[in-house]
Amino acid sequence: MSRSLKKGPYVHPKLLKKIAARKPGEGAPIKTWARASTITPEMVGFTFAVHNGGDFISVRVVENMVGHKLGEFSPTRKFVRHGGKAQKG
Numbered sequence: 001m002s003r004s005l006k007k008g009p010y011v012h013p014k015l016l017k018k019i020a021a022r023k024p025g026e027g028a029p030i031k032t033w034a035r036a037s038t039i040t041p042e043m044v045g046f047t048f049a050v051h052n053g054g055d056f057i058s059v060r061v062v063e064n065m066v067g068h069k070l071g072e073f074s075p076t077r078k079f080v081r082h083g084g085k086a087q088k089g
Helices: 013-020
Strands: 030-032 048-053 058-061
Touching: 013 030
Parallel strands: 030 048
Antiparallel strands: 048 058
């Protein structure tokens, strides 16, 4: 279920401050733990380092990502592989 149109998209306030203080494409990626933040048009061109529980995944925001959440582009699970010993040999 999506968020109410009356409330608008959720973006962490501290993340908005960091975006306002920079220009797109300059400096190091913006580190964030705010995976639930919605990507807005102001974020296009920025690179974010999104935490996935273990480390930070670099995410460069493009126009097609607007409306999605930051956490969608930073997977939290690592797929090893199926098969075990039979597949190795």
